[in-house]
Amino acid sequence: MIGFYNQQALTNDGTEESLDLDATKISWSRNIRRRALNGVTEEFIPDHLRSTAIYRPFCKQAVYFDPVFNSVPGKNATYFPTPHHGNLGFGVIESGARAPFSLLMQNALPDSKTYVDAAQFFPRWTYEKPTDDGALFGAAGGVADEWGYRRVDNITDAILSVYTAKFGPGVSKDDIFFYVYGVLHSTQYREAFAADLKRMLPRIPLAASTADFHTFAEAGRRLSDLHVGYEQVKPYPLHEQAPIGVDEWELYRVTKMKWQNKETKKELIYNSHITLGDIPAEAHEYMLGSRSALEWLIDRYQVKTDKASGIVNDPNDWAREHNDPRYIIDLAKRVTRVSVETVRIVKTLPELPLN
Incomplete structure (x- = not known):
């Protein structure tokens, strides 16, 4: 891509018409077009x-x-x-x-x-x-x-002083960081400020007590561990029945997953060989924007060809690069566990003094 860009930067005559805007070679953003027209070349930097x-x-x-x-x-x-x-x-x-x-x-x-x-x-x-x-x-x-x-450190000394004055000298900056993450998962908080969150970035209330502060901070840590370390959590025991004698790379290959029933969402058709069953209802309660975590998985982990470039995005390549034929199927089970555990943690959060 960079070689093609440099060729265009060195051979154009200063007009866009002289650029070869072949979308199969490079996605020509306005910034890149401008640099090429100015004759600016670039180099491949491995550290990038x-x-x-x-x-x-x-x-x-x-x-x-x-x-x-x-x-x-x-x-x-x-x-x-x-x-x-x-x-x-x-x-x-x-x-x-x-x-x-x-x-x-x-x-x-x-x-x-x-x-x-x-x-x-x-x-x-x-x-x-x-x-x-x-x-x-x-x-x-x-x-x-x-x-x-x-x-x-993005947690300022000034805000640390506010929290230590309220909750005691043992509060650390990490405690505050994870407290915020915990509070922003609170169903009470999200419902109370739903209209405000549509218009502005969230404001963070102080917990009702020192005990509640530490409960929120600990919940934030547990949620963070789940959401960052999702590839290491134990796969949820979804029902999986696979045929015998199929090559493992073919057996676990994904083309496009889909729900067996879009209404109940209890079974996920993984591929022509495998359907994952017994998906708990709690897994659908964990929403990230307009989709549940599992629905993000279904949307992204499919073989798809980009119309403009012709590039094939095949998530099975990631599994091969990591030498793990079960990566995607186990990811579906792991994200199920992350979803279920997230919902359970959120339900244990204390009430915030919002009145």
Whole structure:
């Protein structure tokens, strides 16, 4: 793609008509067209390859993270500046979205349209380079690491003072971060502020007591562990009956999953060999925007050809790259468990003093 772009940058005569806008070679965004018309060439930078990004809920993809070829990278470069910098944050569906309010904790590059509707990412940390002539210390504090970045805590000392004054000196900044994640899952909170959440970013109320604060914070941690570590949770024991004698790569290959009955959603036709049954009703209660977690899985894990580029997106390739023929079928079971456990945790959250 970059080679084709450079060819166009070097051979055009300054008019768009002279560019070969072949969509099978490159997606010609306005920014990329402008750079090509100005004769600006680019180089492939291996360090821009990231093995993991979160494209849609519970859908990971590799990405070439680049300030030119990702036309609107937003602030992601300050959250995940290099493959060596970890982070944790939650993507909140933006106000004004068509879909209901939702959020999801992530530990990799997030897509700006995580829920198809736009999302705003709230990271635990931000990374910055020193601006004072290479000094290792600056106003933000901290020492620059071996890649030249220092980590900035996004939980301010001022807000820590508010929480410690209310809930005691033992409150940490991590406690506050996970408290917020817990509160934003509260059914009471979402119902009380449904209209406000359509118009603005959420405001976070203080818990009624120290005990409730810690309950919310612990719930936020458990939810975070589930939502980030979904590939490691124990698969939910859905009923699975498979034929004997079929090659495992063929047996677990997905083309397009679908519900056996769209009304009951108790059985998921995985492929022509396997149907997953006994899907609990709670699995459908965990919603992320306009879809349940399982419905996101059905939508994304299918073989699909992009009309413009002709590129075939085959999720089975991800399974092969990870040498795990059961990756997708076990993912369906794991996301079922994540959904069920999320609903159960949310139902244990304390009442907030909203009056």
